[in-house]
Amino acid sequence: MSRNGPLALIFHAVFVVFMVAPIVVVCWVAFTPEGFLSIPITSFSLRWFRALAAYPEFVHAFGVSLWLGALSSCVALLFAVPAALAISRYRFRGRDALSALFLSPLMIPHVVLGIAFLRFFTSVGIGGTFAALVIAHVVVVFPFALRLTLAAATGMDRSIEMAAVSLGADGWTMFRRVTLPAILPGIVSGWMLAFIQSFDDLTMTVFLATPGTETLPVRMFLYIQDNIDPLVTSVSASVIAITMTVLIVLDRVYGLDRVLTAKGGDAGR
């Protein structure tokens, strides 16, 4: 095995600094004791984390984001699991077109989706509601839920299912006792990735959120538009801490590179 030379390692170090610098700076500045932004900070204080409690709009937006992420990921999986089973095991006309359609939210710019949803929900009379946000998020996180479920369903050994059927299990029992447990790791990872995508989405949500249904990224974005102060850095630092925790769990459970590169599990490959 060849090793990296010193030049390569210097390049690597600079690269890693570039990648983590903005994230580290946000977390660092969040601990400032001052009432304004100052870099570098001279001493540490939790002042701005405590201040968060006094800003109900951030706390409320955080609650909206959590609910929205959890709900839309669950609903997306309700649709994605049967669709993944259909695509992974049956050959039918239009199957390729179907998976292309289901993955299309990855291709369509979120600004276009946001506009399309805004137009649509306004004209059917549910504009600005939480329900509209859930529907929009279900669509946007659907590809992530589908991909990981599909990868698990494609990789599954189907002879166990046949064994269950030959032992007298009916279709539902087989699904509940054999198929579901076998693809569960894919479903769980799909849910987590879907949740993160929903939790982080700004571009589409910014078109749909109204003051009562603002998510955390939308609240943060609108806040930054007016002023950048230590409060928004402590919000960001908290978001970063939460995401990192989920990330590390996801990495341990499934392997982050596998989660992020999960292929559609096409039979042709």
Place this chain on the structure above:
Amino acid sequence: MSATIASNSSETRAGLSLALPALMLFLGVVVIPLAMTVMLSFHDWGQYKGIEPVFILKNWREIVDDPYYAEMFWRTFRVAVLATLITAVFGVPEAYILNRMQGPWKGLFLLVIIGPLLISVVARTLGWALLFGGNNGLANKLLMTSGLIESPIRFMFTETGMVIALAHAMMPFMVLAVWTALQRLDPQVENAALSLGASSLTVVRRIVLPQIMPGVLSGAIIVFSLSASAFATPAIIGGRRLKVAATLAYDEFLNTLNWPLGAAVAVLLLIALVLIVVGSNALIERRYQEVFR
């Protein structure tokens, strides 16, 4: 893609009935809203009369005739191309170095580099705004003390800042794409070249690079299309004046309230991206046919 395999009717029925709920969902809340948006771009709008559901080319004509829009679309694509180039120039060697690392370091640094992908883009861009912040921002101080630049560079509210922050946001996609391509590489070929007396530079240039090129190009397509439609980074770093397609569409929708014009900008962005992505995908697949076999 897999060839169409002769399907029997019972398989078709079973497959379609399982996929039906998702299909209905997508027809109902993706296809119809997109069609409505295309329609909307042909509607009329006035400050006092609001949206009028007629079929006119006014918005499209305005985009074509007014040089403001041409400049804005050029900026959008210029920024996206530069961000793509930066991710390729730095992301490709980094993926190669990463792939040569041993044991736990590999996993750790992969997590460090692709992890930011999942961290809120608002938080990441805020980080850049803090680093850039004015003439005596941390980035400028660092560059000046290291002797790389003589006088401070303006990063905030400039395309330079936009490109850097976008390249940072998109870097994980490039590293991931190249990393995936590197996984398919047979290390024995590299070793064979080395044992035949090739220098490591020659190995990279003649053996590794040609084989991972499809990965680099597909990474570039992802980075380009995401950069061209990015919203948060241009909005925060670019400020209110330096508009790109996504931020302009947002302004038309939520500030000016000229929905038909905003819809036209968005539809044009979508069409341009689809053409570029589909076109370059086809080119790459033709050029590298043997690699995909």
